[in-house]
Amino acid sequence: MISEISFLLFQATIGITFLSAAGYLVFFITQNEKVRKLARYILLVSWGFQTLYIVSRYYLAGHTPVTTHHEAIFFFAWATTAAYLSFRWRYSVKNFGTFVSLLIFILLVVAASAPKELIPLEPALQSLWLPFHAGLSLVAYGFLALAFCGGLMYLLQERELKSKRLGYFFTRLPSLQSLDQLNSHCLAVGFAILCLGMVSGSLWSKQAWGTYWRWNPKGVCTLIIWLIYLVQIHQRFTVGWRGRRAAVMVVIGFVMVLVTLWLVIT
Amino acid sequence: MTTKRLSLLGVNHKTTPLAVREKLALAGGYEEPLLELKKVPGCSEHFLLSTCNRVELLFVSEPSLSLDDKMMQFLFGESVTADQRSHYSYLYHDAEAVRHLFKVAASLDSLVVGEAQILGQIKEAYRYASRHGCTGTLLNKLMHKSFSVAKRVRSETGIGSSAVSISYAAVQLAKKIFGRLDDKKVLLIGAGEMAELAAEHLVGQGVCGVVVANRTLARAVDLAKRFNGTSCSLEELSAQLESVDIIISSTGAAGLIIASEDVKPLMRTRRSRPLFFIDIAVPRDLDPALNDIDGVFLYDIDDLGQMVEMNRAERDREAVKAQRIVDEETLKFSRWQESMMVTPTITAMRRKADDICRQEVAKTLSKLELDEDDRKKVEKLAQAISAKLLHDPLVYLKSDSCRGGHDAKVDTIRTIFGLEDEHQQH
Numbered sequence: 001m002i003s004e005i006s007f008l009l010f011q012a013t014i015g016i017t018f019l020s021a022a023g024y025l026v027f028f029i030t031q032n033e034k035v036r037k038l039a040r041y042i043l044l045v046s047w048g049f050q051t052l053y054i055v056s057r058y059y060l061a062g063h064t065p066v067t068t069h070h071e072a073i074f075f076f077a078w079a080t081t082a083a084y085l086s087f088r089w090r091y092s093v094k095n096f097g098t099f100v101s102l103l104i105f106i107l108l109v110v111a112a113s114a115p116k117e118l119i120p121l122e123p124a125l126q127s128l129w130l131p132f133h134a135g136l137s138l139v140a141y142g143f144l145a146l147a148f149c150g151g152l153m154y155l156l157q158e159r160e161l162k163s164k165r166l167g168y169f170f171t172r173l174p175s176l177q178s179l180d181q182l183n184s185h186c187l188a189v190g191f192a193i194l195c196l197g198m199v200s201g202s203l204w205s206k207q208a209w210g211t212y213w214r215w216n217p218k219g220v221c222t223l224i225i226w227l228i229y230l231v232q233i234h235q236r237f238t239v240g241w242r243g244r245r246a247a248v249m250v251v252i253g254f255v256m257v258l259v260t261l262w263l264v265i266t
Numbered sequence: 267m268t269t270k271r272l273s274l275l276g277v278n279h280k281t282t283p284l285a286v287r288e289k290l291a292l293a294g295g296y297e298e299p300l301l302e303l304k305k306v307p308g309c310s311e312h313f314l315l316s317t318c319n320r321v322e323l324l325f326v327s328e329p330s331l332s333l334d335d336k337m338m339q340f341l342f343g344e345s346v347t348a349d350q351r352s353h354y355s356y357l358y359h360d361a362e363a364v365r366h367l368f369k370v371a372a373s374l375d376s377l378v379v380g381e382a383q384i385l386g387q388i389k390e391a392y393r394y395a396s397r398h399g400c401t402g403t404l405l406n407k408l409m410h411k412s413f414s415v416a417k418r419v420r421s422e423t424g425i426g427s428s429a430v431s432i433s434y435a436a437v438q439l440a441k442k443i444f445g446r447l448d449d450k451k452v453l454l455i456g457a458g459e460m461a462e463l464a465a466e467h468l469v470g471q472g473v474c475g476v477v478v479a480n481r482t483l484a485r486a487v488d489l490a491k492r493f494n495g496t497s498c499s500l501e502e503l504s505a506q507l508e509s510v511d512i513i514i515s516s517t518g519a520a521g522l523i524i525a526s527e528d529v530k531p532l533m534r535t536r537r538s539r540p541l542f543f544i545d546i547a548v549p550r551d552l553d554p555a556l557n558d559i560d561g562v563f564l565y566d567i568d569d570l571g572q573m574v575e576m577n578r579a580e581r582d583r584e585a586v587k588a589q590r591i592v593d594e595e596t597l598k599f600s601r602w603q604e605s606m607m608v609t610p611t612i613t614a615m616r617r618k619a620d621d622i623c624r625q626e627v628a629k630t631l632s633k634l635e636l637d638e639d640d641r642k643k644v645e646k647l648a649q650a651i652s653a654k655l656l657h658d659p660l661v662y663l664k665s666d667s668c669r670g671g672h673d674a675k676v677d678t679i680r681t682i683f684g685l686e687d688e689h690q691q692h
Contacts, residue, residue: 161439164569166573166576174445176442177445177446243560245538
């Protein structure tokens, strides 16, 4: 019974998110304010369905559903949506939603293509640290995903301005300054949560294996991600790294996040 | 049959060379010509607009009486021959006149289509005309309508948003780079008309400071005073580059004023805050390689010119939309004008009275038990009351003696009897 509901919830989420992304795309092309509002409401509904799906999955698996590719990527999409909705609440960056909703939709499609069966968790890993560590890390990735979208937009807009061929994107994308601010905000929030995620992971490792740090691919990848973002934050606050360089760095960092998610979670 | 004939006589930058327009320009202000027009017999309402690009004379007269020649003579005076007069000017009547006025107000007829100044000029001209009692029911309605048409065009089309001059383009770019301009500083190198204009626009957008650098310091000081800014010499440029954000250069120098190598090391002290260089000098003042530095954007006069061209194309597309709005509103206004005639007003008044009678009689009769004869008597009673009540208003409406003409009477009656809404439904 629950597994059927869960399946339906997943299908509904994909459909609703598709509608939202399509709405944002229509807004991007036509700049019709009504469409944007509608798309935002649909995204909010999509987030509700995502949450319900995660809850249903929790019941089915008996632990926080972040241990398979399907579950982790779905949770990632959920975190990105939550990060966007919380961000949208405080700032408004023109046409940001178009990029983010597309990313969320793509993540959901990837989650859909991954095998959906439930894999029982190793007894060693069954701990209260699992939801803490995985949840925090994925929420951090959600914010870093926003920074990635902002970085892409920055690079597009900067190219238009530098090449002086002011075309399609010039009027539709926000100012470089606001994109840079977005970058700094998401990076700061994302990085802080990432640190908490790493600390909780280390404590979990101590509980499960008796050591705070293990040199496995997962540990190394996470360390690289952490260093990439650390360097950025450090440079921004000391010598004022910003603009193009900061945008390129968040894009690189995000690619690393994707690689880690795909390679490491099993 | 309309009760009044609306005519518009005008000259503008398209039809008339400046040499002729100069002779018409009403340098003495609006008062004198407005009062003079008041003396013209048969002209019941008039309005005059005079700007450097156009003169428009709007007047209302009896349809049987042609004031066209008289007005032409008034406008051109004796300086232009009759032949040339009709060649240089345009004359529209009724719906065409309305359409033209709407187009002018919506800035579709301007030299720079979409510029916002014209509406303010029309409003000012209208203030004069109404203060001197030159406008009446028809023109008051028409002028107010033209304001709302202009507003509608502005909000529903992008006609006002496209930057069609170099200085607008510079502001547009600055906004895309910096977002907010109110914490940005402008450095003006050299003093040229175009550079000053661009600086003026940026100040209008709220930049927080202006620094002027010039070879002759006295000129720099003068200009700085105008923008409430500070001045410096050309030798201090690189120190200034640390703190300013937008640089407009327009010196007559033969070589480069700022080289790429001068700016590169500055970016570190600036903590990579972006710099926006605008080079409107020919030959160029600024090193083209500046554009390759991270966080530095360089636009020269050709780049800005290209942007203006692009915006112009965009604006032409919007103008089509605006034209449609003007047509729509012209039609609406013509309908209103038709409704202002006496006959339809009488019909509307009678219909309203009849409707009320019928409704009230039906309401009362449904509660009473009367035979056919008594029913007829009650109906007659109601009709008699309404007919007697309408009698005097109808006499007033049909009379010719009243001051202010038919339009004022019709307007009063329509307002008192609430006929306005009914007209809207048709």
